Amino acid sequence: MFEKSTWIRLPRNVVVGHGVRSSVVEVVDDLHLQGRPLLVTSPTPRQVAAEPVAADFEAAGIDPAIVTIESATFDSVETVIETAEAEEVSYLIGVGGGKAIDIAKMASDHLEMGFLSVPTAASHDGVISNRGSVPDGNTRHSVAAEPPLAVVADTEILAEAPWELTTAGCADIISNYTAVMDWRLAKRLKNAEYSEYAAALSEMTAEILVDNADLIRPGLEESAWVVTKALMSSGVAMSIADSSRPASGAEHLFSHQLDRIAPTAALHGHQVGVGSIMTAYLHGGERGIWRDIRDALASIDAPTTAAELDIDDETVIEALTTCHEIRDRYTILGDGMDEHAAREVATKTGVIS
Numbered sequence: 001m002f003e004k005s006t007w008i009r010l011p012r013n014v015v016v017g018h019g020v021r022s023s024v025v026e027v028v029d030d031l032h033l034q035g036r037p038l039l040v041t042s043p044t045p046r047q048v049a050a051e052p053v054a055a056d057f058e059a060a061g062i063d064p065a066i067v068t069i070e071s072a073t074f075d076s077v078e079t080v081i082e083t084a085e086a087e088e089v090s091y092l093i094g095v096g097g098g099k100a101i102d103i104a105k106m107a108s109d110h111l112e113m114g115f116l117s118v119p120t121a122a123s124h125d126g127v128i129s130n131r132g133s134v135p136d137g138n139t140r141h142s143v144a145a146e147p148p149l150a151v152v153a154d155t156e157i158l159a160e161a162p163w164e165l166t167t168a169g170c171a172d173i174i175s176n177y178t179a180v181m182d183w184r185l186a187k188r189l190k191n192a193e194y195s196e197y198a199a200a201l202s203e204m205t206a207e208i209l210v211d212n213a214d215l216i217r218p219g220l221e222e223s224a225w226v227v228t229k230a231l232m233s234s235g236v237a238m239s240i241a242d243s244s245r246p247a248s249g250a251e252h253l254f255s256h257q258l259d260r261i262a263p264t265a266a267l268h269g270h271q272v273g274v275g276s277i278m279t280a281y282l283h284g285g286e287r288g289i290w291r292d293i294r295d296a297l298a299s300i301d302a303p304t305t306a307a308e309l310d311i312d313d314e315t316v317i318e319a320l321t322t323c324h325e326i327r328d329r330y331t332i333l334g335d336g337m338d339e340h341a342a343r344e345v346a347t348k349t350g351v352i353s
């Protein structure tokens with residue numbers, strides 16, 4: 001008997017383009033949302049986008065509440081929940097980088113309220129996804145959450161954000177190559193649940209981004225457009241899979257472990273990019289695609305070495321040899337890397353010297 005079923009949860013409206021920040025109120029109206037919004041933001045994105053969005057609401061006769069969070073913690077999620085209850089709001093709007101959006105996502109999940117995603121940086125593929133990522137105890141990876149009701153991504157704002165945020169978003173997408181390799185391996189070896197549609201979409205997204213790498217340059221709004229479309233497509237792949245598998249394999253485990261053990265963590269996308277160079281080597285050896293990944297990252301100014309991440313060599317080895325413990329997700333790292341092997345892959349790929 002056929003007993004499979006699937007429930008793919010996606011936003012209803014995805015608005016991307018020049019100056020679309022001023023469409024947030026219209027998007028809310030299109031969604032038939034009533035009452036007050038709570039804007040969830042962090043210090044710089046507050047000035048860049050949240051205050052202008054709040055002014056648009058005021059001009060439309062709606063009184064928005066606003067909360068600024070400083071860090072991605074469950075205390076921040078709690079602050080948002082308490083503010084939402086005290087201010088009697090009806091929906092949330094996450095305005096900022098990945099952390100502000102994830103906090104809005106997690107709080108909206110708890111409050112059983114809808115939320116909108118208004119990214120101010122094209123730095124990660126969680127803008128549209130049904131995943132939320134807030135460190136909890138020793139865990140760092142994302143968990144299932146509500147997808148946004150709508151995404152409003154203003155390419156004018158995204159193009160003006162610091163360039164390294166955009167290169168981090170590109171690297172998060174380039175890492176899809178190795179995430180999908182890990183996923184297929186887990187399917188073959190462990191019968192992991194797998195979606196060919198999600199895997200193909202994720203890989204194709206990385207390919208289109210790499211094919212358009214010459215369009216990705218600082219200050220160009222077209223770059224923000226190309227990268228944002230890729231981030232949306234990658235997030236949709238996660239929603240189709242109902243898992244972060246299409247966009248997160250061993251390279252993400254490596255990055256999550258760096259977040260725990262490195263004295264100063266680099267951007268998420270930059271860390272997963274460097275991880276992807278090494279896990280591509282583990283998959284294919286010398287003749288694999290690790291050089292293509294490294295060159296693609298270098299071509300858009302993303303880091304390709306530990307030094308460029310500002311992380312010392314020994315921390316890289318520690319992360320490589322321990323990160324398989326981060327979550328129950330089978331990858332090319334299997335039950336953990338031997339230290340000698342870790343040193344060899346990191347040295348051969350030029351990640352450490």
Ligand SMILES: NC(=O)C1=CN([C@@H]2O[C@H](COP(=O)(O)OP(=O)(O)OC[C@H]3O[C@@H](n4cnc5c(N)ncnc54)[C@H](O)[C@@H]3O)[C@@H](O)[C@H]2O)C=CC1
Pocket residue numbers: 042043044045048072096097098099100102120121123124125126127129130131132133142157160161162165168172267268269
């Ligand atoms: N939920 C999901 O599916 C996913 C979640 N993530 C999570 O997203 C996070 C990474 O996101 P990031 O955006 O890299 O980090 P982030 O949210 O910490 O942002 C980095 C910095 O850029 C600043 N910023 C944002 N927009 C700016 C602008 N326009 N001008 C100046 N500064 C600006 C932020 O305030 C912050 O200080 C990680 O926690 C990661 O785990 C990443 C991928 C998928």
Ligand SMILES: O=C(CO)COP(=O)(O)O
Pocket residue numbers: 125126131133140141142143172244247248252253
């Ligand atoms: O960063 C992500 C995809 O790019 C989410 O992956 P995780 O589930 O590993 O947090």
Ligand SMILES: [Zn+2]
Pocket residue numbers: 124125172247248252268269272
């Ligand atoms: Zn990621």
